[in-house]
Amino acid sequence: MLKLSKKADYGLIAVRHLAMRHLAGACSAKEIARTYAIPTELLAKILQKLVKKGLLVSQQGAEGGYALARDPATVTAFEVIKAIDGPLLITSCVTAHGDCSQAPTCTVKEPLGKVNEIIVKALNSVTISSLGDEGAEPPPSTSGLIQIGGAPQ
Amino acid sequence: MLKLSKKADYGLIAVRHLAMRHLAGACSAKEIARTYAIPTELLAKILQKLVKKGLLVSQQGAEGGYALARDPATVTAFEVIKAIDGPLLITSCVTAHGDCSQAPTCTVKEPLGKVNEIIVKALNSVTISSLGDEGAEPPPSTSGLIQIGGAPQ
DNA sequence: CCAAATCCGACCTTTTTGGTCGGAATTAGA
């Protein structure tokens, strides 16, 4: 139905949480899970995936936990989603598999491919640091605008 | 995983098909289904939904079938998708339900709401008539561009 | 009347998703 999975939601929430305390050291999965009422084990698995994809770093053992691997301003929502849910393909039959059963006649995917790119760009324009502070700081309209395609300068 | 349902795909394919023979009279579900190797009964149900939403008109009885209710240039991909899959909500917890279990602290939905709007606009900018002819006619770059937000004039 | 169609709802199957469990490896601190 064209919506993000809960796992991706959870991932974004957690990553944002880590971004807000970026310089405060690591944070355990349990702590984050409790804060947002997310099933602990599930969140743990999600975070582990993000570690494997290089978005987070982890510290094992007591007093261990997770932390962002990079500056939050350089991490985009798309990276997080892709790491959790896999590549973003809007249609059921896009390149990379080639197993579209109605391939011979299916031409809708052509223009929808463009829509796909737009979505990716939109998600890529949302950085983790911009997931900001409880909406307390609505971004100024200029920087809040999400630029699609070539910058119209 | 953020992709369209097959039903929506089927719906778009069928609607496009009807658009291409817009002035040639009605077309039965069976015929369309055969053409694109889509399960007949499934496609029928999808088309019926589109009728109920006013996108198609139907003619019962022998020699009956479906036809577009409006000019294909005025029907957008988003309308078709919405008619089939329901309203497009990218996050699991957006307005209209208010049943976001982590609502108190979940702020990611704020910026993602913007992404949601972008997607809707993108899908709305794709008209059925633009789903064109087998890619035989790549649209000129100007009309092919999908405009998002205010036109950057 | 008959055949071809839409129409409609119930139902089933498969896939995906969300979530759980158990246990191994690691590590800081008492």
Add this chain to the structure above:
DNA sequence: TCTAATTCCGACCAAAAAGGTCGGATTTGG
């Protein structure tokens, strides 16, 4: 060294959604 807290990992299960099927009622042109 022992212990508790933690990441790590795979297998497993349950619930939900999606995809697809079926039976039958209704309409309608020939």
